[in-house]
Amino acid sequence: MAEPLLLVNGVSKAFARPRRVQALRQVSLHVDAGDFVSIVGPSGCGKSTLFNIVAGILAPSAGDVALQGQADPDERRLRSGYMFQKDLLFPWRNVLDNAALGLEVAGVCSRREARERARGLLPRFGLEGFEAHHPAELSGGMRQRVALLRTLLLGRPLLLLDEPFASLDALTRRELQAWLRATWRSGSEAALLVTHDVREAVYLSDRVYVMSPRPGEIVAEVAVSRTGDAGLDALALARCEEQILAALHVEAAAP
Ligand code: ADP
Ligand code: MG
Numbered sequence: 001m002a003e004p005l006l007l008v009n010g011v012s013k014a015f016a017r018p019r020r021v022q023a024l025r026q027v028s029l030h031v032d033a034g035d036f037v038s039i040v041g042p043s044g045c046g047k048s049t050l051f052n053i054v055a056g057i058l059a060p061s062a063g064d065v066a067l068q069g070q071a072d073p074d075e076r077r078l079r080s081g082y083m084f085q086k087d088l089l090f091p092w093r094n095v096l097d098n099a100a101l102g103l104e105v106a107g108v109c110s111r112r113e114a115r116e117r118a119r120g121l122l123p124r125f126g127l128e129g130f131e132a133h134h135p136a137e138l139s140g141g142m143r144q145r146v147a148l149l150r151t152l153l154l155g156r157p158l159l160l161l162d163e164p165f166a167s168l169d170a171l172t173r174r175e176l177q178a179w180l181r182a183t184w185r186s187g188s189e190a191a192l193l194v195t196h197d198v199r200e201a202v203y204l205s206d207r208v209y210v211m212s213p214r215p216g217e218i219v220a221e222v223a224v225s226r227t228g229d230a231g232l233d234a235l236a237l238a239r240c241e242e243q244i245l246a247a248l249h250v251e252a253a254a255p
Helices: 047-054 073-078 095-106 111-121 140-153 170-186 198-204 234-253
Strands: 006-015 021-031 036-040 062-067 080-083 158-162 190-195 207-211 218-223
Touching: 006 047, 021 036, 021 047, 021 062, 021 218, 036 198, 047 062, 047 158, 047 190, 062 073, 073 080, 080 140, 095 111, 095 140, 111 140, 140 170, 170 198, 190 198, 198 234, 207 234, 218 234
Parallel strands: 036 190, 036 207, 080 158, 158 190
Antiparallel strands: 006 021, 006 062, 207 218
């Protein structure tokens, strides 16, 4: 079998300050090329910590991570497109310049070329005609699309999405989920999403990992069977949701 794109093996993390906190315990998971995988877990269980470790920003206390076979944190950082919960757009930059920022900072190409590449993708991201607008003039959903465009433009193999829709209203979130399902492959080979929205995880993913409250451990792995590309068999999805909720509740009820 081919090596997975991302392999997380027995990762634990304890923070010493401001007080000792065991954030993650023995987390193992994998993401194959072509996969959309989600991690569902309660707030504070270490999801963002895990992402920071995968992206090479934070060192684990134990365990190891390989992304495209690379264990070196710098190599992993260069292979990850990380999108945060907050859109982190610069208010003084317009849509085009915000979208081009990632490429510009990465030094992949000139500012001019970065803007041209971003411009080419605006229609696909529903941002055509808005290139000169500033973040304050956009809806929350549009701002998240700019942030995602900036991330996908980097063309990193692994897309890391840390609760990208958490701050949006339910309707906008639905819209963006459908759109993300159709779009994420345009830049990356695989996606890993963190969310506490079980329905979102099932709707978007091929596979869902469930994490316990802190210290975060993987307590279940649920495969989402689909009957084709747009095959959202409502009954099968509902069963997956039930399985995930059961895993979350078992842990929540434990002493
Ligand atoms: P989640 O993203 O699942 O909500 P986090 O990964 O942000 O959870 O945090 C997990 C735990 O680790 C929390 O208790 C948090 O306070 C703690 N933590 C996160 N980052 C740090 C840090 N840099 N220093 C100390 N504690 C941290
Ligand atoms: Mg978080």
